Amino acid sequence: MSKIAFIGGGNMSSCIFDGIKRAHKDADDIYVSGPHLEKLAKFADKKAKITTSNVEAAKESDIIFLGVKPQMLTSVLQELKDNGIDFSAKILVSMAAGFKIASIRRLTAAPYIVRIMPSTPAKIGLGITGIYFENGIDDKNKKLISSLLEPLGMLCRLNSEEGINAIGALAGSAPAFLYRFFEAVEHECIRYGFSQSDARKIVEQLGLGTSSMVIHNHETPISALREAVTSKGGTTYEGLQQMTAFKFEEMIEEVFKACMKKTHLFEEMF
Ligand SMILES: NC(=O)C1=CN([C@@H]2O[C@H](COP(=O)(O)OP(=O)(O)OC[C@H]3O[C@@H](n4cnc5c(N)ncnc54)[C@H](O)[C@@H]3O)[C@@H](O)[C@H]2O)C=CC1
Ligand SMILES: O=C(O)[C@@H]1CCC=N1
Numbered sequence: 141m142s143k144i145a146f147i148g149g150g151n152m153s154s155c156i157f158d159g160i161k162r163a164h165k166d167a168d169d170i171y172v173s174g175p176h177l178e179k180l181a182k183f184a185d186k187k188a189k190i191t192t193s194n195v196e197a198a199k200e201s202d203i204i205f206l207g208v209k210p211q212m213l214t215s216v217l218q219e220l221k222d223n224g225i226d227f228s229a230k231i232l233v234s235m236a237a238g239f240k241i242a243s244i245r246r247l248t249a250a251p252y253i254v255r256i257m258p259s260t261p262a263k264i265g266l267g268i269t270g271i272y273f274e275n276g277i278d279d280k281n282k283k284l285i286s287s288l289l290e291p292l293g294m295l296c297r298l299n300s301e302e303g304i305n306a307i308g309a310l311a312g313s314a315p316a317f318l319y320r321f322f323e324a325v326e327h328e329c330i331r332y333g334f335s336q337s338d339a340r341k342i343v344e345q346l347g348l349g350t351s352s353m354v355i356h357n358h359e360t361p362i363s364a365l366r367e368a369v370t371s372k373g374g375t376t377y378e379g380l381q382q383m384t385a386f387k388f389e390e391m392i393e394e395v396f397k398a399c400m401k402k403t404h405l406f407e408e409m410f
Contacts, residue, residue, distance in 0.1 A: 142284065145171035145201035147194045147216055149180045152235055153207030155262040159291035161186055162265075171197035195223040203231045203285070206244075210236040210406050217247040227251070231281060237308050238406025240301060241274055252277055254285055255301060257308045260315055262292035270307030272298045305407075309399035317395060322347060 146153040149172040160167050172183040173194045180190035198220050208216050213236050227250035241253045257270035269292050322343045329339035370376045
């Protein structure tokens with residue numbers, strides 16, 4: 141097994157780390173670095189080598205996952221470069237939104253760079269992870285990196301970095317938008333007299349039942365599933381009319397546009 145490091149031990153690194161540990165029982169000695177050793181204790185409990193030195197983690201590894209926020213990545217890469225890390229035989233795997241391969245290469249001169257875009261449901265093996273391999277990464281390494289990410293759920297191979305940007309919005313950010321919908325329904329449950337605990341259970345079952353209906357009726361257009369709920373002259377129709385009046389589809393379009401705009405702004409900044 142190649143030696144693996146995570147620079148930054150936050151949410152996403154933790155999801156990927158756990159996935160690797162689930163699927164690759166031989167993946168010992170994974171390095172995780174971050175500024176606060178106490179915050180890395182959960183990795184140490186799972187036999188990771190934890191350190192406050194990004195340089196040490198990078199030096200000791202063949203595959204380096206970059207798990208810091210985009211705003212931190214320039215200084216982290218600069219630090220590695222300034223400390224003499226030789227990237228020529230290493231693979232950098234960046235999960236940062238809006239941080240292009242060209243920018244990573246400018247800072248490191250690394251020849252092998254992969255961009256990935258995970259999502260938090262990866263924590264329970266139900267994520268969607270976008271992956272973009274640049275030319276130059278051989279099939280063996282493509283297979284290896286893919287095998288590290290497959291435990292996270294669906295792996296979506298993309299042909300461009302713009303594809304990574306899109307999947308970042310459509311799959312990376314979208315859980316936040318669905319949570320916002322769930323929060324609003326939970327709020328309505330309470331308005332109509334349900335306890336907080338019952339409201340939560342209703343939202344959980346609503347999400348599970350509805351997405352399961354979509355999955356179990358794979359050949360059926362989602363619009364047909366909606367129509368099956370909407371009795372002619374009935375109550376659902378009135379609710380949907382309100383969604384139309386509030387320009388629901390236009391709102392969703394604007395939501396994703398805003399994500400993409402920020403991603404492109406990041407790309408110009410870094
Ligand atoms: N949270 C999400 O749903 C998704 C996040 N991403 C990307 O994943 C990356 C990480 O995001 P999260 O895990 O959500 O953030 P996070 O805030 O949970 O993790 C970032 C980690 O970096 C560490 N850190 C800060 N400065 C550092 C330094 N100088 N050296 C080493 N470590 C340092 C922090 O202590 C923290 O543990 C970001 O680039 C983000 O764009 C991508 C897709 C989805
Ligand atoms: O909010 C963000 O910037 C990251 C990228 C996709 C999901 N979370």
